Amino acid sequence: MALKIVKGSIDRMFDKNLQDLVRGIRNHKDDEAKYISQCIDEIKHELKQDNIAVKANAVIKLAYLQMLGYDISWAAFNIIEVMSSSKFTFKRIGYLAASQCFYEGTDVIMLTTNQIRKDLSSPNQYDTGVALTGLSCFVTPDLARDLANDIMTLMSHTKPYIRKKAVLIMYKVFLKYPESLRPAFPRLKEKLEDPDSGVQSAAVNVICELARRNPKNYLSLAPLFFKLMTSSTNNWVLIKIIKLFGALTPLEPRLGKKLIEPLTNLIHSTSAMSLLYECVNTVIAVLISLSTGMPNHSASIQLCVQKLRILIEDSDQNLKYLGLLAMSKILKTHPKSVQSHKDLILQCLDDKDESIRLRALDLLYGMVSKKNLMEIVKKLMIHVDKAEGTTYRDELLTKIIDICSQSNYQYITNFEWYISILVELTRLEGTRHGHLIAAQMLDVAIRVKAIRAFAVSQMAMLLDNGHLLAGNMQRNGICEVLYAAAWICGEFSEYLQEPNQTLEAMLKSKVTTLPGHIQAVYVQNAGKLYASVLQQNEQDGDKEAAQEITQMLIDKLPQFVQNADLEVQERASCILQLIKYIQKLQAKDVPVAEEVMALFAGELNPVAPKAQKKVPLPDGLDLDAWINDAPSESSSDDENPKKMIFHEEEQRSARHRQPEMDEDELARRREVRKQEQANNPFYIKSSPSPQKNYQDASGVDHIPVVQIDLTVPLRVPGMPLSDQYLKLEEERRQQQKQDRQKKKKKQKRDKKGKRRHDSLHTESDEDIAPVHHVDIITEEMPENALPSDDDDKDPNDPYKALDIDLDKPLADNEKLPVRTHRVSEKKSPEIETSPVEEKSKKPSKKAKKEKDKKKDKEKRKSKEKVSKKHKFSENAENEHAAPEEEIITPTSKEESEKPTGEASDLDFWLSNTPVQSKSQPEPLRNEVASEPVASELEETLKEKDKEEDAKSSKHKKKKHKKDKTKEEKKSKKKKHHSDEEAPESVQNGSLDEEPLPPMSNYCLLAENSYVKMMCDIQGNLQDGSQVVVSVIFENQSSGYLKSMEFNVLDSLNTKLVRPEGSSIHDGISVPFQLPPEVSNEARFVFTMESIVMPQKLKGTLTFIVKTDDGSSHEKLDFKLHFTCTSYMITTPCYSDAFAKLLESGELKMCSIKVDGISISFQLLLAKICFHHHFSVVERINSCASMYSRSIQGHHMCLLVKMGDSSVSVDGKCNDSTLLGNLLDELKQTLTEKC
């Protein structure tokens, strides 16, 4: 055996190792592929050997080849073999190769489950490490389900190296197996406060990723993150948290208000650009969420813009780029603040870095206004000319169009100018956005009626010079504009000055070189044009001209009939035959123009892109139902009446309509549209003008028909008209100003093109009315269109599955699958268990157990496969039997309770924002705040009910009940955000639905004219001898409160925790300053020796008030009252564990009775739960058992019975003094407030 190994390693010396392979490939540059295939053959041979070292060597070579693009999935099984080597060296190679090539589709991946589980529990932390790293790359839903529990155990591993990897990989597990999120979340949250900063950072990382997808579920963590943000010094963590807040603020504006100050401080203080940038970003997000710009936030905007300007002016291109990026976010809500930096942004357009230029372009988009649009576009046009590289030029082109067309052409004051710009853009060579320009031309010509005449003249010019544009034949090339030009000239042919010339231009033989779809439009519109020319000629009585034009079409059309493009062919031959027929009629002297015109009659209106989607579903129409009974039979001819609805719809938008129908239909629709327009703020109302009537062709009547024998265009194309408009516009504006001053009329400035300068447009001026009214026709929507924008999220989004409410208490059936044969030995830690059990077992024992289990597992490997499938159902069943044996670590138990507490604090935490002012009436705030919460509560309850219904079959009855009490408790907590004196609005309805008044634990500590202090005392979950006092300081003066110092006189028993090195007489400085009418919260920690007695401590707050008149030192004395209640920690307890506890006989008993109680039992329990930190164990009618635990581990059990207007409370506790004091406090609460 030993000999074999030695021999193996000697053989190995002469195998190619990775270095040899690489070297070989480099030496075979010419026949690399051949060499590699040779190597692969060798590798295959090596993989067949028994020696694991040889195999590992082969696998590492494969991993290298994978990088070069070779598929190595055929070796998946060998990779697993190497993974399972006992040597770290080989294991690491195996996992590396696996991470490079395994994925969900790898079939052998299911074989790895046990190997990975074994590695995860390996005593060597690096074995565990590589397994976690590898798993993070190829985890599948099956692996995630099977290993979730093992990984969760690792989250509490003793080595931070493992902990942080385990925490991080949980994100992948959640993604693949969303059911694990809720059970694992409490522990994940716990890791946010891990002593190791790496673990903490990993937890922040995971929660940020989760929250980014479904932020609303993580709102309740805001206070915790807030604390981390103000305490952490790790920039990575800070950046992540700040980014997270950016995602949360849109959901909760109050959070934003709270964030502004610390973020502003960070912006001022940090030296790390990355952090500064993220802070600015989040401040921007906050400001966006506070859409109603509060006056005091303009300072924040200014600060952001200032800082961004510094970034943009920096020589580092990266900062410049990011500065512009952030600037564009501000732009959306606060365009004015950005507009003042127009100079800087225009300057960036000249930057040599294309990314920066593009960013600057984005910014320009939002910076335009009616005033500066022309100017900005002019600058862009200059850049278009200068730009080298078609990509950037195309980008400029699209930006120009975007800028001009944004929000329904809102900023365009002169459409003639815009058309000129579009025409100028057609001169761009090599652009791929011809279709964009074309679409704009069409859109403007259709929607802005007043511009049609001008547009038509420009388009006619384009058509005449079509050969210049036709050079660019590539897809989406500039020739696309000819499509638009031809259509516009045809559709609005009555505006044409020289229709014959245009018609000829459209039928030139060169046209046949254009793409098919353009030719088709040419042919069709030649028909339209012909109709209008014909009509004119007939009206003029010029038969000769009419026949001439007919003859011309008959001559020219055949070239299209032979076209290779079907569409062109079809249209051409159709029109050709029609015209031949017309010719016959003409020969007989029959007037035909009317009928020919009728072919093309009808008005085209733009239809909104979403119109079809918005057609409301008629009542009773079920689109999913079979229309016919027999789906197999094809019945083509029965027309369902419902179908007609759509049929009609289609007809309506069809281009060619029957003329008779038209009149009615049009009139009706015109009415509808008028009404719609009347209600539409974007519609610029026009005074009635004869021009509006489309069918009134009188405009063209008097145009003399000119014989044209020139084939050369008379006009030079593309004269840059736009510049002239710019000048013109300035003059016009000046003029208007003067006019306005003269007339002092209040009239709104009528938009654009009101006056034209004859000198500039000699060609088109004669027949154009002097005044243009511009109406931008709104896009049509079907009647009764549904207003909702139901852009549903992608149903395939993998993150959607993680949209899970984390605040709901865990249901009993929610736990990570544990292999069934282990259920009784080890349970997943999220299950809450009896305190008695907990005491008896220590976490260290657990580790040992786990080892045993592993052995066990190996033996039963074969069995496992079978049992796996049944895991879920078995778990559900086992669960009921299991509770007695369940153990749990104390921390996780506390954690599981924490979320609810946290959630309940959120509203108070938030409502307490700096914006809250003294002048604001308190009750008002309560109302506002409590409303959403109440509805939220209702929702939760409803949801819960539904869920329970669904699951009820699985639930045992008992559990069911427990669930409900928990839920009640939780709902109570949620409400507590305001004060006690809330109205006792008890309803007579069933108990469960009874609304609970809002409650708060914060009570007044002290108050003077400068400052008000409210405080709440809670036991520290982490440390049994500590309590945390949260104090809210509210500035009640008009001055600025600075250098606040909080100090108390320590007693022997109770001491304020001070920073190291300070004496017991020093105060603790409050870590913030308070501007007028702002409040903020600070926490102070106290250590306790004994907690059985309530205690009072005297303290003083000293501070400096700074007002305009100067500053003065002030102080405020207070008495801090530590009640016994404040030492209690809400701890859930199962009824069986509770019973055991009572039976144990270790507890002392004491009772009280309170008379004159008028509130409902439900409310009573809520109060005890809330004010005294109890949880309901079980409740039967008007009797309930409750449980709580002190920070030092005393069990406190209560039995509360409600009689007629009296309540008796029996308590049991390890310490009778504590119990007595607590009951006294309880009595006080009940008498006081009832």
Next chain:
Amino acid sequence: MIKAILIFNNHGKPRLSKFYEHYSEDTQQQIIRETFHLVSKRDENVCNFLEGGMLIGGADNKLIYRHYATLYFVFCVDSSESELGILDLIQVFVETLDKCFENVCELDLIFHVDKVHNILAEMVMGGMVLETNMNEIVTQIDAQNKMEKSEAGLAGAPARAVSAVKNMNLPEMPRNINIGDISIKVPNLPSFK
């Protein structure tokens, strides 16, 4: 999330590819090629971010890269990552490589891609940043190397000797032939940690 980490040289030859989402080998090669194409035509003094996630995922993604002598280090990330943070991370990565290889050059990456992977695994796991502290990373790598050595023990010695002899006898592999050292001194880096 980091979607992919690529290292390739000035000619587009891949030196390391790590994808945190599954792509077929062909797609991977195509992504590497296109990324190289995008990145290599950019001047030295332009910004280090490239938008347009036509390669991986949606428009949410960005390429963040750094160019050191002969090598491009490219990270493809989504919007949850801080751009400047990732730039710093690349810097940490390169500095760590420099420390682990003692004056790292492209050849080190060519011949020891496995080691580079191991180092990377200590920094980024499953697309999420695991550790940013260079000393911590180096400590873990050293500990693992030590373990590897102790495992190789006697059996490994002959193999190492042969490998050394091979390297000695092959003149075509001088360490510094036409491959410059990766210069890792980058000015203007805002300090991150």
